[in-house]
Amino acid sequence: MNNTCDSISPQVQAYLDRIGYEGPIDGSAEVLAALQECHLHTVPYENLDILNRTPLSLEREALYDKIVMRHRGGYCFELNALFGWLLRELGYTVTDFVARFWRDETDTPPKRRHHVLQVEAEGQLYLCDAGVGGIVPRRPIRMIEQVEHPQGEECYKLERDAEFGWMLLELHRGQWRRLYSFTEEPQLPKDFLMASFWCEHAPDSIFTKEAMLAMRTREGRNTVAGQEFRIFSGKDVHCFTPQTPEAYDEALLTYFGIPLASR
Template identity: 30%
Template structure:
């Protein structure tokens, strides 16, 4: 696996030494260039927790992925660049007010002068590292903070348009990519998974986010969203032109 090819994939550089500024730039660029997507899940193409196959998909084939792929490979990159980074497990809080299957989301904890939550594989979320000390961080998608809810247990909270809710609950216990095998299988085959029903492709933009969900295209700019229905040809064109994905 070639570090420079991976960095070039999302227009990043390895020139700087590890710092919070560089970490923030890496996360922002990754999330605006490499989409979160479940296209392989819907097409029943198996996803394996193997960094070489993930690298091939994301870097060489210009694809995105879901959390295990995106955060798994980004975690590897951070370690290669000299960061003290660990994979961690999280439980997603769904919009319906119910918790998803426990510890089936993979995120990253990076130790700088203090620990930061880093996540390039959640979809609609922050493009910034979030400190675990409770300090709020604001980007175009909302204001985010981490709240401790138990020993080594924290919630990622988002406040947007006056609505405050957790996105997920995570533990600081270190994980290996292989530890997510059960979750990776569940999210590929279970009808209870968010990702087994319709295509979802999304990435951050400077003004907000753009998302293809099934045959709808939603663009969010500065908090305002517009959704447009798509034909198959229109959907294929958007995936190719705006996301760089050709299936």
């Protein structure tokens, strides 16, 4: 891995501007963490294209146009694919894995329908993920078993499961519970096509039911479930339902930075 990035292409610089990152580019673990945190605070998790029956593309050029140029978001197969591209352009060694998402799953073991990244920084391996709508690590998790990672009011750790490989756990009300699991079989971009197609089209896919949006903020997080917006700030939450399509679009711009013209 390169320790420095001497020249940044205009495309990469536009991506860094999109996520509001203005720091150094030195291949360090600290920069990696800052990039992931910036991404989570600026690029929303959203399934609006699926609901509008706009076909998804996992091609890098299409993802770049959607996320960087049109200020949209996406879901894991889109967000982590493009974030992985950015990290590679900045000199990091990135490996793509497919994961089983356990949180709130009633049909266990769950199917493989999540995309995660393993990133090498300063000789260490980290789990990176910018593609979950729920609460997940805001900073990379070092891939060592049973090491607790407090992050604000949240706490995470990785353990090994004999059947499912790496298991990311979250501390929830004093108990450790499964978040997602993955094995160390590297995936090619084409390996995510079938899982993404299922999420986009299957009748029992959660992504086809109603609008799901989420984005971290400095104060908390903003979410949408169906028509209801929920704005979390500290321990307070403000819920409201826009009464017109115009008000809905205005709320999308205000709380998620999604302009109407980009959809």
